[in-house]
Amino acid sequence: MTADAPDDDRTSFADLGLRPELLRALSGLGYEEPTPIQREAIPPLTDGRDLLGQAATGTGKTAAFALPVLERIADGGRAERQPMALVLVPTRELAVQVSEAVHRYGRQIGARVLPIYGGQPIGRQLRVLEQGVDVVVATPGRAVDHLNRGTLKLEQLEVVVLDEADEMLDMGFAEDLDAILAEAPAQRQTVLFSATMPPRIDRLARQHLTDPVRITIGREQTEPGEAPRVRQSAYVVPRAHKPAALGRVLDVEAPTAAIVFCRTRDEVDQLTETLNGRGYRAESLHGGISQEQRDRVMARLRNGTADLLVATDVAARGLDVEQLTHVVNYNVPSAPESYVHRIGRVGRAGREGVAITLAEPREHGMLKTIERVTKQRIQMEKVPTIADLRARRLELTRAALHESLLEDDLEGFRVVVETLADEFDVMEVALAAVKLAHEASGAAADEEEIPDVVPRGDRRGGAGGSGEPRRERKPRRPTAGMTRLFVGAGRSAGIRPQDLVGAIAGEARLNGREIGAIEIADRFSLVEVPEGSAQQVISALRGASIKGRKVTVRRERDDPR
Secondary structure: OOOOOOOOOOOOOHHHOOOHHHHHHHHHOOOOOOOHHHHHHHHHHHOOOOEEEEOOOOOOHHHHHHHHHHHOOOOOOOOOOOOOEEEEOOOHHHHHHHHHHHHHHHHHHOOOEEEEOOOOOHHHHHHHHHHOOOEEEEOHHHHHHHHHHOOOOOOOOOEEEEOOHHHHHHOOOHHHHHHHHHHOOOOOEEEEEEOOOOHHHHHHHHHHOOOOEEEEOOOOOOOOOOOOOEEEEEEEOOHHHHHHHHHHHHHHHOOOOEEEEEOOHHHHHHHHHHHHHOOOOEEEEOOOOOHHHHHHHHHHHHOOOOOEEEEEHHHHOOOOOOOOOEEEEOOOOOOHHHHHHHHOOOOOOOOOEEEEEEEOHHHHHHHHHHHHHHOOOOEEEOOOOHHHHHHHHHHHHHHHHHHHHHHOOOHHHHHHHHHHHOOOOHHHHHHHHHHHHHHHOOOOOOOOOOOOOOOOOOOOOOOOOOOOOOOOOOOOOOOOOEEEEEEOOOHHHOOOHHHHHHHHHHHOOOOHHHOOOEEEOOOOEEEEEEHHHHHHHHHHHHOOOEOOEOOOEEEOOOOOO
């Protein structure tokens, strides 16, 4: 096998025994091979076993439980109106994401999927439930509401999935989960996924799962001495701003050559086009290109006519490019071992390298898992601002001029300077020349700032899991268009950022992405919400519990302490 050839001994989705319609759907979506959780979970779930899985966000667990569920739908679809699968998730945001994924996977077999959550008009939910569904994806509170109304019937239920079970328990849904599972048929398949396995999850599993298969993803240890010399950093960025954030980080880092890892073929192709539009020389590499194309791409990367390679894990297997200085994870890798494998492509033979990860707020927990497993620190950074970018581009212009002054023969341009110096000060001539050189380099500033997102798992800043002491800070002014709410519970009550986000997303008509900065003190917390939604959030939370307790919620006063 050549250095550039991908490995042959790998598991494909076809090897997992999935039906042709699902394989075609996965291929059409650009998925090339199963993630570790999918390889481990799909076979026992297809066989009807209960399963207890420990896996964080970003490991591919949605497909791990959705594909076996869709395998149960007969050719031509189901005639029954009652659902055969119920997926329970902690937030409305996740309900929508899971529902969309199940719909994409099952489109070719006519799967009927419905998300139900608070804040959505219940009339539409009632109509679709009456017409008939195969898979319901629900938040626990809204599922109980429909059960009490008699509009969600579980008599024909074959599968129940508890996704992010630890989050649901943290948000106070334990009683709702018990009530729902009590209504489900005893002879069902039950699947539980959780990022952590505290005793309460173990109790839930013992109570509701029967002889489950146990799977843990992301615990493989790195051998001593294998860690490469790599500077590791991560940026927490909202999904919509990731292309711009990537371009900005690359502008500041100025890699000699880099690989940007994406999850799917479609993402590779779209991102390659975006980066080329930004002025980079980017090439795509995935399972959909021929070996001849692959060879041409690698030749361009090695001879310097391309400086960015955007690739899937499968396509990038076996690559060893000496010029590589940077590895970029456009998404958090699906498992720590995948992260270690990727960053090992730089920092070889005593050279230093850089590993950069762009994480969505929900993926921050997986970064912590990677830190814990690899025993290496990932420095949390702020996305460069427009001012940072301007300063960096000016520095590049200065460096280019400095090199030209040292090495180029400039005598032929002297007449231009001398002529202009008769009319203008020499400093003004130099400034105009620098301006033209700077603009000619393509150094146009971005149009808008990228929001500064604090990760849900760690609102203190700094490196995740660094153990640095917390410092009480005077709350800063709210972001424009936002209102800060005072919540009468803080660290001493065990309140975490995800508890507040989950409560607001679950109880109020607010998308998780709309929630702004969160600050948690010992006895209170401050949360930014859109100004127009503040009263709605206050009203919704007055009747809700956070971490099992009622709390005071009001607009912030000048000094909440």
